[in-house]
Amino acid sequence: MTEQNINTEVVEGSQVENPNFPSLTAYAAAKVTTRILRTEGLMSEDEEIKPQAMYAKRKTIGTTEDGKLDGPGFKAWLDKYVEQRRNGIVEGERHDYDALAEQFSK
Numbered sequence: 001m002t003e004q005n006i007n008t009e010v011v012e013g014s015q016v017e018n019p020n021f022p023s024l025t026a027y028a029a030a031k032v033t034t035r036i037l038r039t040e041g042l043m044s045e046d047e048e049i050k051p052q053a054m055y056a057k058r059k060t061i062g063t064t065e066d067g068k069l070d071g072p073g074f075k076a077w078l079d080k081y082v083e084q085r086r087n088g089i090v091e092g093e094r095h096d097y098d099a100l101a102e103q104f105s106k
Protein backbone atom coordinates (compact mmCIF):
# COMPACT_ATOMS: atom_id res chain seq x y z
CA MET A 1 0.00 0.00 0.00
CA THR A 2 1.16 3.50 -0.68
CA GLU A 3 1.24 6.16 1.99
CA GLN A 4 -0.71 9.36 1.58
CA ASN A 5 0.88 12.56 2.75
CA ILE A 6 -1.29 14.78 4.87
CA ASN A 7 -0.32 18.40 4.86
CA THR A 8 -3.08 20.88 5.63
CA GLU A 9 -3.16 24.14 7.50
CA VAL A 10 -4.08 24.45 11.15
CA VAL A 11 -7.81 24.20 11.67
CA GLU A 12 -8.74 27.49 13.27
CA GLY A 13 -12.21 28.69 14.10
CA SER A 14 -13.83 25.48 12.96
CA GLN A 15 -17.23 24.80 14.39
CA VAL A 16 -17.92 21.17 15.12
CA GLU A 17 -21.57 20.54 15.90
CA ASN A 18 -21.04 17.56 18.22
CA PRO A 19 -18.33 18.29 20.81
CA ASN A 20 -18.68 14.73 22.14
CA PHE A 21 -16.46 13.06 19.56
CA PRO A 22 -14.13 10.66 21.39
CA SER A 23 -10.40 11.21 21.49
CA LEU A 24 -8.47 8.91 19.17
CA THR A 25 -5.06 7.33 18.95
CA ALA A 26 -3.07 8.15 15.83
CA TYR A 27 -3.72 4.57 14.67
CA ALA A 28 -7.50 4.94 15.04
CA ALA A 29 -7.47 8.36 13.35
CA ALA A 30 -5.53 6.92 10.41
CA LYS A 31 -8.01 4.05 10.04
CA VAL A 32 -11.01 6.41 10.23
CA THR A 33 -9.49 8.83 7.72
CA THR A 34 -8.64 6.04 5.30
CA ARG A 35 -12.13 4.54 5.49
CA ILE A 36 -13.85 7.88 4.98
CA LEU A 37 -11.67 8.79 2.00
CA ARG A 38 -12.31 5.38 0.42
CA THR A 39 -16.07 5.65 1.05
CA GLU A 40 -16.07 9.08 -0.58
CA GLY A 41 -14.18 7.68 -3.58
CA LEU A 42 -11.20 9.91 -2.81
CA MET A 43 -8.70 7.13 -2.15
CA SER A 44 -8.07 3.80 -3.82
CA GLU A 45 -8.00 0.49 -1.99
CA ASP A 46 -4.22 0.26 -2.36
CA GLU A 47 -3.63 3.53 -0.51
CA GLU A 48 -3.87 4.26 3.19
CA ILE A 49 -3.19 6.96 5.72
CA LYS A 50 -0.39 5.88 8.04
CA PRO A 51 -0.59 6.43 11.81
CA GLN A 52 2.70 8.34 11.64
CA ALA A 53 1.01 10.92 9.42
CA MET A 54 -1.73 11.42 12.00
CA TYR A 55 0.81 11.55 14.82
CA ALA A 56 2.52 14.38 12.94
CA LYS A 57 -0.77 16.30 12.94
CA ARG A 58 -0.95 16.52 16.75
CA LYS A 59 -0.32 20.27 16.80
CA THR A 60 -2.84 20.89 14.04
CA ILE A 61 -5.58 18.71 15.53
CA GLY A 62 -4.82 19.12 19.23
CA THR A 63 -4.33 16.48 21.88
CA THR A 64 -5.88 15.45 25.15
CA GLU A 65 -4.03 15.13 28.44
CA ASP A 66 -3.40 11.46 27.75
CA GLY A 67 -1.75 12.24 24.39
CA LYS A 68 -4.60 11.13 22.14
CA LEU A 69 -5.91 13.27 19.31
CA ASP A 70 -8.72 15.56 20.40
CA GLY A 71 -12.04 14.25 19.02
CA PRO A 72 -13.65 17.57 18.02
CA GLY A 73 -10.31 18.84 16.69
CA PHE A 74 -9.91 15.68 14.62
CA LYS A 75 -13.45 16.04 13.26
CA ALA A 76 -12.80 19.66 12.23
CA TRP A 77 -9.51 18.70 10.57
CA LEU A 78 -11.08 15.68 8.85
CA ASP A 79 -13.98 17.71 7.45
CA LYS A 80 -11.56 20.27 6.02
CA TYR A 81 -9.24 17.58 4.63
CA VAL A 82 -12.07 15.67 2.93
CA GLU A 83 -13.39 18.91 1.41
CA GLN A 84 -9.93 19.74 0.09
CA ARG A 85 -9.64 16.27 -1.47
CA ARG A 86 -13.08 16.70 -3.08
CA ASN A 87 -11.84 19.94 -4.61
CA GLY A 88 -8.71 18.27 -5.95
CA ILE A 89 -6.38 19.77 -3.39
CA VAL A 90 -4.02 17.00 -2.40
CA GLU A 91 -1.05 18.54 -0.72
CA GLY A 92 1.93 16.59 0.36
CA GLU A 93 5.63 16.74 0.43
CA ARG A 94 7.37 14.48 -2.02
CA HIS A 95 11.11 14.89 -2.00
CA ASP A 96 13.71 13.97 -4.54
CA TYR A 97 16.26 12.78 -2.00
CA ASP A 98 19.03 12.52 -4.58
CA ALA A 99 18.53 16.19 -5.49
CA LEU A 100 18.45 17.16 -1.80
CA ALA A 101 21.65 15.21 -1.12
CA GLU A 102 23.30 16.94 -4.05
CA GLN A 103 22.18 20.33 -2.77
CA PHE A 104 23.40 19.72 0.78
CA SER A 105 26.72 18.21 -0.30
CA LYS A 106 27.91 21.51 -1.74
